[in-house]
Amino acid sequence: MPVIRSRRVWLGATALTLAFGVLTLTGPAYAGEPTGFGDGSTTEQSGGSNDTTIYAAAKIQYSGSVAKNGATGNVTSSDVNWTPPPCWYAPYLGAKAFKKKMTEDFETAKNTPGMNGTAGAATAEEQRHYEDGFGWADTPGYKDYNVEKDGEGMFWAGVENPNEPDTLKRMACSDLPFWVENGEAPPARYPQAIRPEILAALAYQHMELPDTKVTLAPKATTKVNLPTWAWLDKATFNDVQATAAINVPGFNIQATTTAKPVALKLEPGTDDAQTYPASGECTINADGSIGEPYAKGKSDETPPCGLKYLRSSGDGTYKLRATITWAISWTGTGGAGGDLPDGTFGNEQAVTVQEIQAVNR
Structure with a gap:
């Protein structure tokens, strides 16, 4: 019987978060058409499994009039209280890929947002969360890393905004990676899950306006x-x-x-x-x-x-x-x-x- 209790603790001030790159290993990846969440649709997948493709928390692609190399643009908001998101949750790995990372490369996996490099009992507890259904009041556990659902969704993880100067704000998206079915919205308890509004704010942050020479x-x-x-x-x-x-x-x-x-x-x-x-x-x-x-x-x-x-x-x-x-x-x-x-x-x-x-x- 899985243990249920609340998981609202900070697991370490030296937590590392995922970078923006995409690491593709050898092997086939999904070939189906992706869909947006919230539309109630599902995705037909073909061409193998995504257990060979590691997405460093879904790299954001920018286009149009934006600063080069991911730099902040030149727009100054007229609202001094407005700031772009310091962090967010985004698709990270499919079920098999996540299991592989957690079981074969756990020293690296511990640095996944929400894992925070913890060791000992906390690490064992987190492994049980994905292997044996161990959960908390607001965070249900998983059986065998959800591998029976491979291809039907992805684990999501936190991402730091590299342009955010406040370290603590960057590290705020520190919950354990969580599962989201294809075509479904992330659970409501993750308001920082990536969505169009967050992408719009990030596009604003990177926007490059022309010189104003009258x-x-x-x-x-x-x-x-x-x-x-x-x-x-x-x-x-x-x-x-x-x-x-x-x-x-x-x-x-x-x-x-x-x-x-x-x-x-x-x-x-x-x-x-x-x-x-x-x-x-x-x-x-x-x-x-x-x-x-x-x-x-x-x-x-x-x-x-x-x-x-x-x-x-x-x-x-x-x-x-x-x-x-x-x-x-x-x-x-x-x-x-x-x-x-x-x-x-x-x-x-x-x-x-x-x-x-x-x-x-």
């Missing part, structure tokens, strides 16, 4: 008390998309995060300046552009988006900072979708301001 008239050199027009053309300033996806046997989800430019903020780089409008924030036009290009004959008009310097920059320059606000939304597998906090990204460009009493243009 067109100025006059260009890099302007005059004191002369209105300087600023604008961004729609043709050079479009929506940006980033996609994060997981595709392993029995599990296939993705989410695409879209950034749409909605406003431009101008910061002259000195207090001796005025902005148009006074807030310095230029909203997007109906055609997707921002501001209005200068045209001959408008020198006496106030630009809808621009600025005016009131003092010369002397022998140096002012650092005009142009920051774009982007509205962030996402769509994902199964028709999921929603909004994420606005993002911002900007850069600086040098402006020389000369002291000239009269200017004709």
Whole structure:
């Protein structure tokens, strides 16, 4: 009769979590079409068993406008309280592969998230959990590592977000690996199980937005008390998309995060300046552009988006900072979708301001 009790203990502060790579050993893998969880569907599998393919917790594939080599992108969230997920649970191994790792390479398996390198009685207890049905109040046990269900699901394990600076937060997904049937959602007691919303947040974290270099008239050199027009053309300033996806046997989800430019903020780089409008924030036009290009004959008009310097920059320059606000939304597998906090990204460009009493243009 299996022992049932609660398993809500921290098994070690030096726990290791899985890396993002995929290690494929020799031998056949599943050849069936994966499905997303939550749709009630199952997966036809063929071509052998997945006991020869080890997924390091389902490597996430990024595409679109994303930073290289898994780096964090250049988007800054407008919500200081918003952060991407520090860790999550994702598909790890099929039943036979998990048994093989636990029985033939247990020294390595002990470092699986939730195992945490523990030894002695705790290690024996964890082995019994997968071999003999030993369980806890909220974590049922397994018989012979669920090998009779090989091909019908996968064990899931925790993954650290390598871009999360807080070590304890990264290690929070430390529950023992758990079984999820193909086409089924992970148990509700694992709210950090990977899902489209988490992928959308990770796509946001890795998104790379284009440089924000506004067109100025006059260009890099302007005059004191002369209105300087600023604008961004729609043709050079479009929506940006980033996609994060997981595709392993029995599990296939993705989410695409879209950034749409909605406003431009101008910061002259000195207090001796005025902005148009006074807030310095230029909203997007109906055609997707921002501001209005200068045209001959408008020198006496106030630009809808621009600025005016009131003092010369002397022998140096002012650092005009142009920051774009982007509205962030996402769509994902199964028709999921929603909004994420606005993002911002900007850069600086040098402006020389000369002291000239009269200017004709």
